[in-house]
Amino acid sequence: MTIIAPSLLAADILNLEADVKMLETSGADWLHIDVMDGAFVPNINFGPGVVESLRKVTNLTLDVHLMIEKPERYIEDFCKAGADYITVHAEATNHLDRTLQLIKSYDVKAGVVLNPATDINVVRYVLDKLDMILLMSVNPGFGGQQFIEATYQKLEDLTNMIKGTNIKIQVDGGVNSDNAPKLVRKGATVLVAGSYILKHQNPKEAIQLLKRP
């Protein structure tokens, strides 16, 4: 069954707890928390304090997507705040292997994120340290962007590369009920969707449509 992770980037920040409860009752499996530093991406939002507050109000898996330069500086803070998964951009650190080891030292699940133009070969020699690989299907920094079609081929190539492992493949950016079935067919196991779910008039129906095989 595909895991659906609504992105809180599209939530009502002044009513975050209400949106979290609504997503729980609507069938969300995880919560995807986008963290942006205004340097790696041209936007700024949540820090570890928000993750800590979310941890107090939900038992859903907290999936933290770090869009920050040198993420190794903040791994301890996000692990202690209660993250279940932390994904770091391969493009944002000079020490990917060491950063993944650091995440795992806190007994938190570790993942690598690849921007649309980044080759999948950058994860080839760290597969043993990965619980998840996140393919960005938009350029990171903003919600509500259009899905990049080249993601399908990249996903197919990545699915072949990790065959025989338990690594999850997550796709993030412009995901909706039109592209979800093809993404799942090509190997995606976790779908992130912000605008599609949170701007839908019936988020429960939106989540069901994304889960449809």
Ligand SMILES: O=C(CO)[C@H](O)[C@H](O)COP(=O)(O)O
């Ligand atoms: O990482 C992200 C942006 O950098 C978001 O998770 C992503 O854009 C989700 O939003 P949407 O589904 O609206 O595209």
Ligand SMILES: [Co+2]
């Ligand atoms: Co994201």
